[in-house]
Amino acid sequence: MVTVDILSHLLFQSHEMFYTQLLDIEYQRQPLNEERILAVFDLANSSTLSDEAKQTFYSRRYEFLDDLGSDVNRYMFTLLLSLQ
Numbered sequence: 001m002v003t004v005d006i007l008s009h010l011l012f013q014s015h016e017m018f019y020t021q022l023l024d025i026e027y028q029r030q031p032l033n034e035e036r037i038l039a040v041f042d043l044a045n046s047s048t049l050s051d052e053a054k055q056t057f058y059s060r061r062y063e064f065l066d067d068l069g070s071d072v073n074r075y076m077f078t079l080l081l082s083l084q
Contacts, residue, residue: 016053019044023060034070 004025019040026037041061045054062078065071 016044016049016056019047019049019057032068034068037064038074 004022022043023037023040026033026040029036038061041057041064044057045061047054049057065074065078
């Protein structure tokens with residue numbers, strides 16, 4: 001998909017807006033692909049974004065797993081990491 005390729009390329013500029021847009025695109029796809037959404041969260045958290053922005057994405061990841069995640073173990077692991 002051209003839009004995803006363009007956004008992925010722009011991610012190297014590490015603008016929070018682009019990660020948010022990429023997440024929005026993944027949320028709109030049907031059926032929802034949990035692995036692709038989690039990959040975007042991983043990409044954001046391994047980027048050069050500020051710590052505050054990374055925390056925002058980490059919180060959104062936790063909310064995603066809580067609301068739509070299919071793996072309880074992944075959710076619990078994310079919860080445990082947030083408590084450390």
